[in-house]
Amino acid sequence: MGILDRLIHDLQKKIIEGSNLHQFLESIDQFCRISLPTLISTGLSKTYSEALLLKIANFLVGKYQYKNYHEYLISSPYALIIDPANGCPLHCPGCLHNATFQNKIGPDWPNGLLAKDTYTYFIEKFGPYASTILFFNWGEPLLNKFTPTFIRQAKQFLLHTSLSSNLSVRFDAEDLVNSGLDYMVLSIDGATPQTYRQYRQGGNFNLVIENVRKLVSAKKKSGKTTPWLCWHFLLFEHNKHEVQLAKTMANDLGVDAIKFSLPYDVIWQRNIQIAQNVKENKYTFNDNARANTTDEPNISKLFSTIFRQKWSDKLNNVEKGLYDKRSGNTCQWLYSTIVMDALGRYFPCCYVPRRKAGFTYIFSKQDLQNDDYLTSPFNSEYYRFSRKHFAWISELKKQKGFAPILEHQKHATYCVACPNKKIKPLISDFDLKYFLKKIDRTRIMSNELIDIISGWSL
Numbered sequence: 001m002g003i004l005d006r007l008i009h010d011l012q013k014k015i016i017e018g019s020n021l022h023q024f025l026e027s028i029d030q031f032c033r034i035s036l037p038t039l040i041s042t043g044l045s046k047t048y049s050e051a052l053l054l055k056i057a058n059f060l061v062g063k064y065q066y067k068n069y070h071e072y073l074i075s076s077p078y079a080l081i082i083d084p085a086n087g088c089p090l091h092c093p094g095c096l097h098n099a100t101f102q103n104k105i106g107p108d109w110p111n112g113l114l115a116k117d118t119y120t121y122f123i124e125k126f127g128p129y130a131s132t133i134l135f136f137n138w139g140e141p142l143l144n145k146f147t148p149t150f151i152r153q154a155k156q157f158l159l160h161t162s163l164s165s166n167l168s169v170r171f172d173a174e175d176l177v178n179s180g181l182d183y184m185v186l187s188i189d190g191a192t193p194q195t196y197r198q199y200r201q202g203g204n205f206n207l208v209i210e211n212v213r214k215l216v217s218a219k220k221k222s223g224k225t226t227p228w229l230c231w232h233f234l235l236f237e238h239n240k241h242e243v244q245l246a247k248t249m250a251n252d253l254g255v256d257a258i259k260f261s262l263p264y265d266v267i268w269q270r271n272i273q274i275a276q277n278v279k280e281n282k283y284t285f286n287d288n289a290r291a292n293t294t295d296e297p298n299i300s301k302l303f304s305t306i307f308r309q310k311w312s313d314k315l316n317n318v319e320k321g322l323y324d325k326r327s328g329n330t331c332q333w334l335y336s337t338i339v340m341d342a343l344g345r346y347f348p349c350c351y352v353p354r355r356k357a358g359f360t361y362i363f364s365k366q367d368l369q370n371d372d373y374l375t376s377p378f379n380s381e382y383y384r385f386s387r388k389h390f391a392w393i394s395e396l397k398k399q400k401g402f403a404p405i406l407e408h409q410k411h412a413t414y415c416v417a418c419p420n421k422k423i424k425p426l427i428s429d430f431d432l433k434y435f436l437k438k439i440d441r442t443r444i445m446s447n448e449l450i451d452i453i454s455g456w457s458l
């Protein structure tokens, strides 16, 4: 049994049985206070111990608030998604950079690069509490020359960092490898230039393969096992005959794994057909690499300042009466994740914002002057509307006539119309488990405890 087990079991019991929020937050404060010297006694530094406890406390408070459908959140998102660049030189048929997609969907997606101060605000605000950051959503991250710098900053907050690239761009492979990036998806849907360019339209296959070689060589040169390189190959009718060839190439090139997946249907592009009669599969060539990273983290001193703030004190600043709304269903994205594009616009999930939708997709715009958690992007008017919508929907339906519903929908966010309310967030319980095991350097948590902390299912 790990040394935190009893304390966390008690907190989990409170979440399941339901307890008064103030008492729950006091228990979280007590948990942090008691656990800190215990963690330090295992050999962890004070700042590292504070960082670890802050993230565990945030998971637990977030889970409590999710289970109770709270509108205002004291917890912070555990998953961060950010686009270093709104733009891409390719125009794949399933993506907003494709002309047919643009005509059909009308995305609201102006081009731009993420500025350093916009990112610094974001990472200092959310990084201390979070577990994972993805540097990709709807753009090519390596278009921004500061992306390795952004990754370095994220590593100071003890975050697991991932990036997905089409690799059809020129970039400094050594700088990227040395940034501390943990996981990298290489999006290459073909093993020859002829098949590759049918979906990755505008891409340069030879440049892509040259970049894979540079990444593998930069890893060897630095002696690093990360970033763990995973070739992602989307299976279409036009490329399914190259599965074996791609697998051989991936092994020869020295990437760590190759994954063959079925894409979602691109119905408006008749010449692009999802592969029939093939199975999704993954082949791992170097399984240990991900677990064996030996980097010593350069942890931000911000942790110590934030750790001293009591969770129960935050409650005093929040309006009374906004806590115990509970009915209907809710969406885990609204409690777990925040998404920001390169222009500093915040979204609740990875949906494409649209120009003529009749609903709000953009939940907030970064405001570098406003800096308390009540006005935080994660508690913006639209976030609160969406959470309240799910908490109140059964009550609303009981009311007579359409008037209350119409009034409610005047300020509606896309969540009201969303067809996928129950989809799981991109960062799954499995990813959280992986993260907790990785940062638990002195094995203070048992596997059972890690399952408890990372399990968010209602």
Ligand code: SF4
Residues within 6 Å of the ligand: 088, 089, 090, 091, 092, 094, 095, 096, 097, 098, 138, 139, 140, 166, 187, 200
């Ligand atoms: S490479 Fe990625 S971001 Fe670029 S067009 Fe294709 S799917 Fe979109």
Ligand code: SF4
Residues within 6 Å of the ligand: 331, 332, 333, 334, 348, 349, 350, 351, 386, 414, 415, 416, 418, 419, 420, 421, 423
């Ligand atoms: S309800 Fe739909 S639109 Fe709203 S956050 Fe969840 S997945 Fe996104």
